[in-house]
Amino acid sequence: MSEISQLSPQPVWAFFDQICAIPHPSYHEAQLAAFIVDWAKGRGLEVRQDPTGNIFIRKPATPGMENRKGVVLQAHLDMVPQKNEHTEHDFTTDPIRPYIDGEWVTADGTTLGADNGIGMASCLAVLAADDIEHGPLEVLLTTNEEAGMDGAFGLEAGWLEGEVLLNTDSEQEGEIYMGCAGGVDASMHFPVERHPIGDNFARFTVGIKGLKGGHSGVDIHTGRANANKLLARMLSHHLSEIDVSLIALRGGTLRNAIPREAFADIAVPVEQKDALAAAIDNYAQLLHDELGRLEENVTVVLDASDNQADPLTRAVQSRLLAALNAAPNGVIRMSDDVPGVVETSLNLGVIQTDEHTITGLFLIRSLIDSGREMVQGMLRSLAGLANVTVEFSGAYPGWKPDPDSEIMHIFRDTYEAIYQRKPDIMVIHAGLECGLFKKPYPDMDMISFGPTIKFPHSPDEKVNIESVGHYWQQMRAILKAIPEKRA
Known part of the structure; x- marks a missing residue:
């Protein structure tokens, strides 16, 4: 384990450290997927994979929250493989080498994979936690997002039961995304x-x-x-x-x-x-x-x-x-x-x-x-x-903003309660998988949020340590605030 595994919040960083140790560039996520599937089975969680390779993990509600709306936590398995010219690194076999650089975590000569490894780590940390209040919970980890969104294209109706989806693939803490570009x-x-x-x-x-x-x-x-x-x-x-x-x-x-x-x-x-x-x-x-x-x-x-x-x-x-x-x-x-x-x-x-x-x-x-x-x-x-x-x-397709989104208002209210300021509600000029999820699940209420990641898709990629803590606190608050199902 590297030095980052002891950062706070420790559950998230420990999982991210494990993710960095397993090669997972686009089209080469099988080793990481197998690790996650085995880990989930070892914890007694229900886990499945669809023909595309997407992973589905289900965790029961904590006692007393069984009647809350079901939530899907979503991240993608793959990372962008970019390295500096003189860096010796094979992304299909070599681990990422993360290190702490002041207020940031970055990697030695390569992309870090915080996009979307931190989001994936937070999903696993919620599954592992015994102290987080939540209703019925599902985790969806999609395959090959960066090189073609294959997992999102292959997602079929009937695999997910949740009414709310929290996409973890955004890159600025304090911003909530409710729309994105198509391409x-x-x-x-x-x-x-x-x-x-x-x-x-x-x-x-x-x-x-x-x-x-x-x-x-x-x-x-x-x-x-x-x-x-x-x-x-x-x-x-x-x-x-x-x-x-x-x-x-x-x-x-x-x-x-x-x-x-x-x-x-x-x-x-x-x-x-x-x-x-x-x-x-x-x-x-x-x-x-x-x-x-x-x-x-x-x-x-x-x-x-x-x-x-x-x-x-x-x-x-x-x-x-x-x-x-x-x-x-x-x-x-x-x-x-x-x-x-x-x-x-x-x-x-x-x-x-x-x-x-x-x-x-x-x-x-x-x-x-x-x-x-x-x-x-x-x-x-x-x-x-x-x-x-x-x-x-x-x-x-793009993801058309919904100004009446219930989960967007929940995020805004919980964020303001924690930090005494409103988050920025944004539309991003990048491809998020939410637009594709809307085809098999047109009524699912979705938002995207995440910690602050700078220079994704380049060897300068870095994630702000403090923002990961804020992101994790917000994740816990949202899960606790999910309302009951409508009669």
Whole structure:
């Protein structure tokens, strides 16, 4: 057990410490799921799994509260696997290494997994507790939320009995979320055609490094730079005076993370090596002047490359770079209904090259379906101009706010009673599973809340220690305040 297991509230931190010790990136949650199922069975709790892999655990009401409305505590099993360039870490086999850094808990060179590990830990802590008053209780732990919301998509009617759902996947203590954006994945495919070049070419890797990255929903409005876009800009414009032959592109790792790094393998005539180095230096200075206040560590690198593949034909290279440079990215529109909240955005999260295709992966988000459809239309038009294909998949609905939500009012009143101030009632520009839960359970009353987590989906991820205590206190207060079932 690490040092974090003794933090307060100890039940939550002890479970989180165990969660960190078991690898659980998206698509690799089986080991953690097996641990939880075995733990629940060992405590005599009713536990089931559905065909998707979601875990359902049921705990009876504490004496005297059997007639309260049933509550579902919900978290997701997986975490986002991101690491710093020089960090040696295999997310499928290696444990996360958490440590205390002042008022925060963070991880050594990787994402921490507080998103949504702290929420998951709190659900298990409630199941383990003998001193928390609650009515009939269920815990739902969904699979593969970060990479496709597979568990939420696969949730079927009839598995849950509760009338109230408490989603634990929010990231600012003192805020209560009652609505979220929907989204859709987009993939733009550029067929690869190559041609040979002579021996008088030098091969290099050019790249963008050192960006902050972050969550493509929560952080999209911050102005953080997108490495894929900066690379496309450099290749399509700032190296236009050099005879660059493009061999391969790669950047980002997840469509829902703002990419921190992107690289291109290129070939240039030997006599232009010095001109290339000078152009790279000029672009690095330009980025420092433009972005230095926010992206203080941005760098442009130029290294020798051993990629001996033939470069793209000029026609393919021209269409590819023009399309990537022109592709929309970031905030498209702010909401008129919810001041200060992004309504519609997209993120060019990943560029990857294989033998026959270069693919750009986008995640589109919007609070409204028409906003999502507008951006899909923009990408279709761009693909048409570039004479390539674009495909859309995995569309999920937003979660429409309900101002009459009973559980929202309970949260607000209990929070004000504890802290003598009102919580902020929010709509988040990120995908929460609640919107998908509404399809099989349309009448379920839902909110989302959690502790303060900064920089999720990046190696800078950290969770505020004090806020976990406040979150846990609020969780206990809400469970105690759940009203009786209506006759």
